[in-house]
Amino acid sequence: MQPNSDALRRRLHRALAAASITMLTAAVLMPYGTGPAFSQSVVVLDVDVKEVAKGYRASKLSGSxxxxxxxxxxxxxxxxxVDREKVLFAILQIGGxxxxxxxxxxxxxxxxxxxxxGSKIVLAQxxxxxxxxxxEFKYPQQ
Known part of the structure; x- marks a missing residue:
């Protein structure tokens, strides 16, 4: 393994935690229609927001x-x-x-x-x- 792979793994876990919280928040706040309201419990995670803020924004990485x-x-x-197993992938555009x-x-x-x-991104090999x-990666037709 590369020397900084543990640091990358920690960053990935933090990014996934932040994404999970964002999706959970959106799901909780999203209206469910006009049916009766049901009570629900929400899991709240203690997140070090200062550490999360040190991560890389997807919007800034895109196009890099x-x-x-x-x-x-x-x-x-x-x-x-993020695939269904919650593993993060970068989709790279080669050529064209x-x-x-x-x-x-x-x-x-x-x-x-x-x-x-975040200014330099390397795929070493x-x-x-x-x-x-x-x-070739192809987006599913929806």
Whole structure:
């Protein structure tokens, strides 16, 4: 394992906790229609908001360039997705121009090394050629 993988794991857990709280809050505050009101219990977690605030905002990471260990640009972050098992993935856009002809791939978020200020994102063993050989990620039709 890489030396900073524990730190990345802690950041991931904090980010997932913050996302869970946000989704729980939205679910609690969302109207359920015009039916009768039912009582419910809500789990409240004690979160160190100062630590959470040190995390990376998905809106700021989206569109950021990703480079490999050699400093070569290999793509950009197109999206962040939490799967049904609550695992975070970065959707990388490889190649293409203005979104046309791009190849999307899903990379486990912990595989990315992000600088303290979020300005540099590295997929150490990545290359355009290797990533373009991965199965293409496609959004489901809804």
């Amino acid at each position: 360039n990703v480079q490999n260990g050699a400093g070569e640009r290999i793509g950009s972050i197109s999206d962040l997705i 121009f203005l979104g046309l002809g791009a190849h999307l791939v899903a990379i486990p978020y912990p595989a990315l090394e992000i600088s303290g200020d 990545g290359s355009k050629e290797r990533l373009q050989k991965l199965p």
